[in-house]
Amino acid sequence: MSTSLVIAAHGTRVGAGVGQCHDLVAQVRAQLPGTRVEAGFVELVEPSIHEVVAELSDTGPVVVVPLMVGTGAHVQHDIPAEILAGQGRPGRVVQTAHLGAHGHLLAVLDDRIEEALAHGDEAWSQAETSVVLVGRGSLMAQANADHCALARLVQERRGAPDVVPGFIQVVQPDLASALDRARQHGATQIVVAPNFLFTGRLEKWLAEQSAAWQSANPEVQVRVAGVIGPCEGLARVVAERFREGEAELRASTEEAEGSPVYLAGLDLSGRRVLVAGAGRVASRRIDKFLDAGADVTVVAPVASPRVTDLAADGRVRWEQRPVAAEDVHGAWYVLAACDDAAANALVSDACEEQGVFCVRADDARAGTAWTPATARHGAFTLGVVGRRDPRGSIALRHRVMTLLDSEAHASEED
């Protein structure tokens, strides 16, 4: 079932801003062919986020990407509440991170500043121009701190002399104070760059406040850069957030499904096991076959020292040649661990035909058995097998063994 994308936007009273948002939605659609992409709005514009979430989550999983440059009350409270209100079955809708200081967005901010430098009676040089980067301002300290960090990132990226953060509402420094600071730092040319997504009332206030400050400070020249606007860079960040959300949904579905294989205990004693390949992977598994009393035949042109020793001691039979389909005859269990996919395929095909379980070390899905991560605990063997995630199995085994160890130490101290 394909996953849909809801772009959770703010909304504005300004029609042109709504139009830009719809343009962006079209650009995101072009980036994600085959994915249904719809916009929902926190306020001022229809439809609301919960309406869109309700409609799309009816037919499948949904990723909600907050179309917000910073984290704030909308990202932390309003959008989650809208999702709760809209989702039918829980677990099918995820909210991703907001846009944040993504590299593509930094590049777009850079473009807008460059456009302002080039635009006007004369081109300004980057080295002689300071920037005031204007954010919206939030009641949440973290959002404001993120904006200050963003200003620093813009400065490092551009090598600009000075990038001063300022806020259009709620907190200090407001735009006029930020411009004062830039002037105190020695600026004679300043670009006011809004970190706003689309045109709207914030952009209008920004223009008015910049003009007012300019007339009070005629010795300094001020230019105002454009908003981020609907553009490829922004669309790419949204598409990337969508893919992150999809991966999160996939992981949680997989978690709910568990491992696809059946974990069995095989009695291999005296039974023939064929191992094709005698390298690193084969060697670590052969010892476990021997522990279970198996009659092991190894077929490989080159063997590890471990296998050579075992063969010299007569504990395994090693046939020094490439493996053949006939080698599977009479085997109860087969490990294909050659570093050659064609050789492994030849073995797993023969096993499939003869109804013999076969581990494909190079391509689990082409085989019919998987090796669990194991550990001994007294008379018991623990086995962990996952969703084709050996490192996850190793990590879980480690956690279990650490718990068992700490239990043992605790009982020693008693």
Ligand SMILES: C[C@@]1(CC(=O)O)c2cc3[nH]c(cc4nc(cc5[nH]c(cc(n2)[C@H]1CCC(=O)O)[C@@](C)(CC(=O)O)[C@@H]5CCC(=O)O)C(CC(=O)O)=C4CCC(=O)O)c(CCC(=O)O)c3CC(=O)O
């Ligand atoms: C599906 C499975 C089928 C099977 O082989 O049985 C499988 C498949 C594959 N593993 C691959 C890579 C690695 N696997 C390990 C390690 C272990 N792999 C084991 C089991 C399994 N591995 C099966 C069930 C997994 C599950 O639970 O989901 C362990 C637990 C048991 C054991 O091997 O005895 C053992 C821990 C041993 C211990 O510590 O005791 C390492 C680390 C290392 O070798 O040092 C790497 C290197 C890279 C990395 O770290 O990721 C590749 C890509 C190969 C390629 O690049 O071509 C495939 C192929 C694929 O996924 O299709």
Ligand SMILES: NC(=O)C1=CN([C@@H]2O[C@H](COP(=O)(O)OP(=O)(O)OC[C@H]3O[C@@H](n4cnc5c(N)ncnc54)[C@H](O)[C@@H]3O)[C@@H](O)[C@H]2O)C=CC1
């Ligand atoms: N499932 C797992 O846990 C892991 C699987 N792998 C996969 O397993 C494969 C083997 O890995 P390693 O043991 O590290 O390789 P390795 O290079 O140490 O050993 C390869 C062995 O295959 C043998 N071989 C090559 N062609 C053969 C043929 N036609 N017939 C019989 N034997 C043949 C070689 O002689 C050698 O003994 C890798 O290609 C990799 O894809 C790698 C790491 C972990």
